[in-house]
Amino acid sequence: MSDRLIFIGTAGGRASVFRHIRRSGGFLLRLSDLWVHTDPGPGAFVYLHQMGFKPTNLDCVVLSHIHLDHSADINSVIESATDGGKKREIVLFAPRSAFEGENRVVLPFIRKERIAKEFILEEGKEHEFKGLHIKAVMRHTHHRTETYAILYNRRILYVSCALYEDRMLEAYPKGLDVMILNTTLYKKTKYIEHLTVQDAKKLLSHLKPKLAILTHFGYEVLLNHNLDDIAREVEKETGVKTLCAFDGMEVAL
Ligand SMILES: [Zn+2]
């Protein structure tokens, strides 16, 4: 099967996720003949089944950070991927804070009895699993929570939730095939440590990927903006082909 990307849900941030303005639940990647589920937020477990995807086909789960809009269903998805513990092959890539400490989100029994192998994300470190390469390219500033930009197979970058920093322009690789950007806001109207559409333009103008996909839309973006207009605006100003993701959207990679 050829490589592809499927968005399970595209809401982001507390308001749009927990008021259920759109689905959440992260995205699936088909890469290196593996199925990889990133950020299984609230509803991910149910949506996978509703989409006709068998969770037992999952090979890897990747978690960018512990916030609930990204992690709420992590235990259910792993339990489901292992068919309740019968098939112990799933591997998990996550920051250490997902496994340890008082705010850990991976239940101790899931860690001990379900996960075949865990890979700890750390800035600059690349892991390899069955031909899949996963690298945490930069630690982000995001409300005192450990999170990273994650590079898949050296060609797809997931820019997880972050405060914009100029350091991204140096840390992220240029000319990638795809950049997936969590753009929670259209522009900064108050201080929160999330990317805006304006930040995305700065990154894309400099880094020039072949394709940009915006997702993780906050309440204000979904309420007050037309996403097709946003995609056109970003594409026009940056020269980078840009899509705004929708729930269920599939992209050939
Ligand atoms: Zn988020």
Ligand SMILES: [Zn+2]
């Ligand atoms: Zn977050």
